[in-house]
Amino acid sequence: MQSFKNTSALRVLTAQLFSSSAHKHHKLPFAALHAPRSLRTQLRRFSATSGDKAVLEYQSLPGPGLKVGRYINHTPEKEIHVDEHIPVKLDVMDARSVGGVNSIKTTGFELARGVTTQVKNFRDDSEVQKYYYQEVEEVVKHTFQAHGMKVSKVMVFDHTVRSSEATSLNTLGQKASTAASVVRVHCDYTAVSAPRRFKQLSEAPSYTGVQLTKAEVESVVETGQRYAFVNVWRNIDPQNPVMVRPLAVCDPRSIKVEDYVTYELVYDNRIGETYALPADKASDHQWYYYPQMRSDESLIFTVYDRKLEGPRFVFHTAFDDPASPEDAPPRMSIEARTIVVFDEYLSSYEPDFDALPEARGGPKIGITIESKAYSRGYSTTASNKPAGPQLRPHGRPRCYTNIGLGHKGLLCSRPLAASGLESRSYANAAKKLPYKNGESAPIFFDMVHSNNAARIRLWLRLSGMTDAVETRMVTYGDLHTDEFLAVNPLRKVPALITANGTCIFESFVIMQYVEDKLGDWTDERFVPEDPEEKALVNLLVRIHDLYIASPNCTQPNFSHNQGAMYLAPYPTEHCAKERTMDRPTRAAKIAELWKQLSWLDKQIEKRSKGQEVKFLLGEELTHADMTWFPTIVFMEYMLPKNLGWEENIFVWDGAEDLAYSKCPLPYLAKWYTTLSGRCGEAADKKYIHEFAKVRQEIWKYWELKDADGQFLPVREEAKDPSFKWVYP
DSSP: OOBOOOHHHHHHHHHHHHHSGGGSOOSSOOOOOOOOGGGGGGOOBOOOSSSSOEEEEEEEOOOTTOEEEEESSOOOSSOOEEOEEEEEEEOEEEGGGGGGGSOTTTTSEEEEOSOOOOOSOTTOHHHIIIIIHHHHHHHHHHHHHTTTOOEEEEEEEEEEEEETTOOOSOOTTOTTOOEEOOOSOEESOOTTHHHHHHHHHHHSOOTTSOOOOHHHHHHHHHHTEEEEEEEEEEEOOTTSOOOSSOEEEEOGGGSOGGGOEEEEEEOSSOEEEEEEOBGGGGGGOOEEEOTTOOTTOEEEEEEEESOSSSOOOOOEEEOOOTTSOTTOOOOEEEEEEEEEEEEEEOSSOOOOGGGOGGGTTOSSSSOOOOOGGGOOOOOOOSTTSOSOOOOOOSSSOOEEETTEEEOSSSSSOOOGGGOOOOSSOOTTOGGGSSOOTTOOOOEEEEOTTOHHHHHHHHHHHHHTOGGGSEEEEOOHHHHTSHHHHTTOTTOOSOEEEOTTSOEEESHHHHHHHHHHHHGGGSSSOSSOSSHHHHHHHHHHHHHHHHHTSOOSOOSTTOOOGGGGGTOOSSOBTTBOGGGOOOHHHHHHHHHHHHHHHHHHHHHHHHHSBTTBOOBTTBSSOOHHHHHHHHHHHHHHHHHHHHHOOOTTTTSOOOOSSGGGOOOSSHHHHHHHHHHTTOSSSOSOHHHHHHHHHHHHHHHHHHHHHHHTTTTHHHHHHTTOTTSOOSOO
């Protein structure tokens, strides 16, 4: 790989690039040409330090009791946020030299050339909004559509003008202001803050007055429509290319998700979030920059994408280029922030992480809001609610509905009359609900990642009865309160307070209750009337509960078999001493998991018609499907990652004749792949969305815990060759 240690040679090369026909003015926007991956071997590096490396500022992780972040326009009495950097010398590649290797589709960033503008004074906010916003929207739309992505809307909601001579980083909303360049590796949004910002823009306009309507935001959120936050960075000095503090962007494929660090922006009344990166993995990261960007060029890059596949978070930073002449003019740039809504509907996507308090507090990824302004309890004083535990969730209370995790101020389902649901819902039949005088809507205690609770969640959604049952999301901390003890003395979820105030637990019991209590008011029943068929459903459910998902003992160190996938061999912050598991026990339980999975595969084969696999017991969706599906989500995530099983063991390989499938569990794999919405065929499309949503809710939770290091002890133990960990 050629390395430019001679800065004058680099300048000559850059000048040649600018004079080449490839960089003449074009009617933009146009997409970069695609280049083969082998072009990586032709990348050119430049000298940005006294050696042949650039210096990029990575995040220093603070000690115990401290958080990464900074305070905005205020200083609290006790400061717990620290913003310290570690300079790291790295190669930064000349992106111009590799053509279309980088694009908005592959790496999340792309250079648009020949971009004209009517703006004469970029410090005039009214002129920028009048002309530049529309120009940016057109460039962004064209850039995505050039790669085959249909865009239904692009909206610029604010902008910042920056100068390498400015000193203040916080000027957003200050008219005609100029901010300093950000010399720190970061990404503008997190998986938490981007959806939050999307909703906020329907609740109040940005400082520019731009606002989304509540109707369009709700439509996008509830239907799983894809949207992204995309920045457009541009040189606004028409006389000079950028020679001081250019912008570098990082290929997201070179960064591991578990390395993301949540960086908190602490205001006096709220806490925002961005991502940073620690220095220890910096050598893995592939950085690029576009030398001497002109005023007719724009760098477009994604800072959040709701779509889980592809580039989602492009980290970036300004950096000092000592190759710049001492008399180089200061950098003047503008960054416009946009929301892009696509004509694409996702089968799986992230839930509203503001509603997942259990995910908070991790050092790397997760919700970390601790402000008292956002912490309040709720009461059950309304006349239609039974007396029961008054749990205090951590952070903002939320509402859990059949469209996912929403924001209604209380951890309860939406009022019947306000749900707005028309199909497969009883919003318009509130008077017909089966509650007698003195009865109230049952209260269901759920936990987002619990496979046993998820089956109840699936039943409520699939039956259209989410508005008939109040759902409360609880955390591990809530399970140990006296209030929850009154509901379930085993301190587990799921639990439910029935319509007459009786507390019941165990998922099988709760499923039978809601089926018996509400089944006649649903669109369909999920338990067969035929005694033989009903017995088979109950058999599959009982096998799951007895041999997979329940320890069947409340004493210490008795664990369900599924715990072998994730319970640590010694006490950790994620695993109490009484839940630890030794190696012989773990190996025996893993063998049991394989035995029961093999048995289940045979049951599906017996009930399938030829090669057609719809549901576990043939043509009808039952409690058995709702019971096993969330647990297979656990297994799909943990068995390959933690114990080394085949990566796609639960993914159908597309074989038309399952007898010749390479899947070790072909019938089970086809059932699971189909029901999770990742198969061309569909058992029944009206069910797919809800199953796929539950899969994503559970999957994302475990990703957060994985990033927090929960599974590392298990993975280390699984390296012991004296035990069998991998099946078949």
